[in-house]
Amino acid sequence: MSLFLGLGIAIAGYFIGDGLKNWKNPSEKNFIDHFKKRDEPELIEAGEVHRFIGTPKGEAKALIEENPDIPSITINRKIYFSRTTLREWLAAQKLRSS
Structure with a gap:
């Protein structure tokens, strides 16, 4: 009986901790969403770049x-970034800083 109680507490602690980790970013994917396969659109809105590169919104x-040379596309006054091009640009920046 105590084994099941211990396992239950451990699992609950994991999910509570995971929820607290995303407290300031509630729109972040939850644990289950990481296992779902989805076709991601090639273009990312400027406001969603932080999710793609894994940083807080302010840093993105x-x-x-700070880098107006990042390749982007403007459609109806909204700025979009290509996932592929953004990934290549980030890789080039990493090589430049090495």
């Missing part, structure tokens, strides 16, 4: 503002 916004 600063990156975009």
